[in-house]
Amino acid sequence: MFKNKVNFILVVFVLLIVFIYYNQDPESVLDSGSESNLNILETGKMQDNINNEELDKKIVVHLAGNVKKPGVYKLNKNDRLVDLIKAAGGLKEKADLAKINLAEKLYDGQKIFIEEKIKIKPSSTFADPENEVNEKSVINNFSANSSLININQADQNRLEKLSGIGPAKAAAIIKYREQNDYFSRKEDLLNVSGIGEKTLENIRDEIVLQ
Structure with a gap:
């Protein structure tokens, strides 16, 4: 008799625990860590969708030479050279503006080198013939390249x-x-x-x- 009474009490206790568990606030079942992980996953998924949608709208261009912050930049597909230079912090004082087209259209994988102004020394009676030859070579090379x-x-x-x-x-x-x-x-x-x-x-x- 006593044994049956104990078993009955245990059954009632178990049923009470089950009843309390299934009637508590659903949000309290998830701990803060689980919610945080869920948010991270959703954010990451949303970011991937954005990247896929905008993938064709972006280009990557390498800018080098006489700019303040040379490097590789990701730009909009319709950006021009002036936009790339702005992203790089602007030109250095020695940059030769005469050799660049600020309105030039950019394309993916392009490399642009901003050249430095060529300073030609004034002629002198005692000029070094070797330096004179080097300066002429630089000028001739530039003329040849500019004809392309x-x-x-x-x-x-x-x-x-x-x-x-x-x-x-x-x-x-x-x-x-x-x-x-x-x-x-x-x-x-x-x-x-x-x-x-x-x-x-x-x-x-x-x-x-x-």
Whole structure:
């Protein structure tokens, strides 16, 4: 009799515990650590969605030379060189503004080097012949490089100066550039209507990509 009474009390006690557990506030079941982890997971998932949506709107560009903070920058797809320079803290005093186009359109993977102004010493009767030769070499090299045509930036008239490129082919290059943003390789010119292997070889040494 006593044993049955004890068993009955134990059953009632267990039922009471179960009843209290299932009728408590659901929020109190989760500890603060669980809630924090949940928030982190949701935030991370939301961030991944944002990154996927904006992936095609961003470009990464390397800026070097005479800027205050050279480095690699992530920018909007439609940003120009002036926006990149602002992100880098501006130009140094020695930067040569005459050699850059602040309105230049940027593209992903591009590297831009801001050159320093070339100081040419005045001629002197006792000038060092070796230094004079070096200065002439620098000037000649710059002149040679500046004659190259940037197919990612050149306008119709500039493109027509390339060997074998007339108005129709120049217009086709600009059309391709507008549809594809930029040329990542010289060989991409083969995708332009009217330009074949022979034309590409004729202008390969006359063009640059940046």
